[in-house]
Amino acid sequence: DAKTTQPNSMESNEEEPVHLPCNHSTISGTDYIHWYRQLPSQGPEYVIHGLTSNVNNRMASLAIAEDRKSSTLILHRATLRDAAVYYCILRPSRGAGSYQLTFGKGTKLSVIP
């Protein structure tokens, strides 16, 4: 299974942009890149996903490198509510592995007021 590598922790000042990196050098051509986050004492929450092109939604933006070996989750203006563990996850587009999310340890984001 393709694996992801993320920094253990990051800090950001409130109202500043945050760039959360993820390396996935062994990604296959049909793997989707998904991001989830987990706020304290809650279940994971879907943030965004993409395949090749950059993606935007109301929560965040996802920038995918041209060779797809890395991606960056961008929070445009961090708020205190964004303090969470962020998980970068590869999902195969087909087969039994496509049903499950394989979580690593993620990046713990702290937001400083």
Add this chain to the structure above:
Amino acid sequence: NAGVTQTPKFQVLKTGQSMTLQCAQDMNHEYMSWYRQDPGMGLRLIHYSVGAGITDQGEVPNGYNVSRSTTEDFPLRLLSAAPSQTSVYFCASSPLGVHSNQPQHFGDGTRLSIL
């Protein structure tokens, strides 16, 4: 909207006791799953189901049973609890279809301690 509802939120068991963790969703999702999360770790898949009457094992199925008699409910059973099963348990659901594109919706978890 209720989404994914897990009960109970907290439970303490003694070794050898049995119990059932409940999970219900009101979104008519075909896919449901159970994960466990140990301290400082990511979630690991226990069992999943792609529809009523269909279940399959995930990464860490030993010690757990599941069944899926309705679309809405997916209970997780511990037949003889062990201290190693102390964890936070999360239930998730999503539509099928192009499943790799479907976000999964998680409940708020059941915190289980086994003494």
